[in-house]
């Protein structure tokens with residue numbers, strides 16, 4: 001568990017289903033992904049995969065981003081071995097429910113997860129892969145210290161900026 005000034009980052013649990021369904025059914029949240037808003041069944045599968053991954057062999061650490069007063073899940077931040085199989089790196093990704101945008105929560109969560117990765121997991125370098133049209137997200141990662149290294153065209157979803165941050 002990671003505590004920040006305003007958030008608690010913890011492992012997902014089955015009780016989170018209703019919050020996860022709200023999050024992943026929101027078209028604004030998945031605007032820059034190649035997928036459609038999730039159905040209730042897809043959200044259930046997604047949540048089960050996150051929970052199952054905690055015992056898996058592949059590196060994956062999905063944190064539910066929650067509000068401390070209510071334990072409500074308002075997003076997630078994930079460390080994962082690059083899914084694309086093109087780059088041999090650990091990727092950090094973040095999603096916040098649109099109702100909670102622009103309150104500094106993504107900045108706070110990603111910063112905390114990077115510190116965890118560097119200081120507790122011994123990871124030296126993290127990348128973020130951000131759709132070039134996703135201006136808010138590019139700004140977020142740049143502000144946190146990520147630097148663009150290359151552009152990557154992902155079939156079906158267009159040009160992405162591959163950004164990296166290194167533990168100095």
Ligand SMILES: CC(C)(COP(=O)(O)OP(=O)(O)OC[C@H]1O[C@@H](n2cnc3c(N)ncnc32)[C@H](O)[C@@H]1OP(=O)(O)O)[C@@H](O)C(=O)NCCC(=O)NCCS
Pocket residue numbers: 028029030031032092093094095096097100101102103104105106107108128129130134136137139140143
């Ligand atoms: C990208 C995302 C995670 C940002 O979450 P957030 O909690 O709103 O981000 P923060 O409040 O920490 O703000 C980060 C920056 O974006 C800006 N920002 C946030 N929402 C904005 C909006 N709707 N319009 C313009 N700027 C916005 C903030 O002002 C801040 O910039 P600043 O520090 O220069 O002022 C959120 O918009 C989201 O979940 N989007 C959909 C999923 C996604 O694109 N994830 C990233 C791919 S890994």
